[in-house]
Amino acid sequence: MTAGRSRTRSVATAALLGALACATAACGSSPSAESAETNEPKSAWEEPASYSYTLTSITQVLAGTFRVQVRHGRAAEVVGLDEDSRRQAQDPPGEVPTIGALLKTLHRARSQDADTAEADYAADGHPVRIFLDWDKNSIDDEALYTISSYEPTPG
Structure with missing residues (x-):
């Protein structure tokens, strides 16, 4: 039983770390910088x-x-x-x-x-x-x- 529980925790921990990494990457991009870029004209x-x-x-x-x-x-x-x-x-x-x-x-x-x-x-x-x-x-x-x-x- 302990092996099954350990495996479940490993999978859950990996999933949590993956979600945390994705959230951290998303936080690194600035929404205001992105919106400023989209509002800039495509041609000078x-x-x-x-x-x-x-x-x-x-x-x-x-x-x-x-x-x-x-x-x-x-x-x-x-x-x-x-x-x-x-x-x-x-x-x-x-x-x-x-x-x-x-x-x-x-x-x-x-x-x-x-x-x-x-x-x-x-x-x-x-x-x-x-x-x-x-x-x-x-x-x-x-x-x-x-x-x-x-x-x-x-x-």
Whole structure:
């Protein structure tokens, strides 16, 4: 009887060690790193010198929907499409970021270990949504940018 019990314990111990090894390997992979990789564009997108896009921004500093014309890498013309954005569009056009500036902010947030720095990308690689939360315990530091109607334009 002791030989049977010993064999059962050996099999159970081996199974437990195998499950522990699998769990340890799974714990070694970081879900946030995996999700960040999946959200990255499959092809490298390069910001053209001139393009237009619609930006819907929900932040403490910039709120509303804007139609933005970028020329030579700078916001050259900004039109507010709602009450909030019309008021803010009266500020200099440089107050509304280009897509490249939004990507720089995203990369800075990631390098400075923001609690959340996520992006979704279109098939061509340009971002269509960027969500930032520098500190999940802080109020009013979140930013959501939605990019639509993106069109490269001649120089």
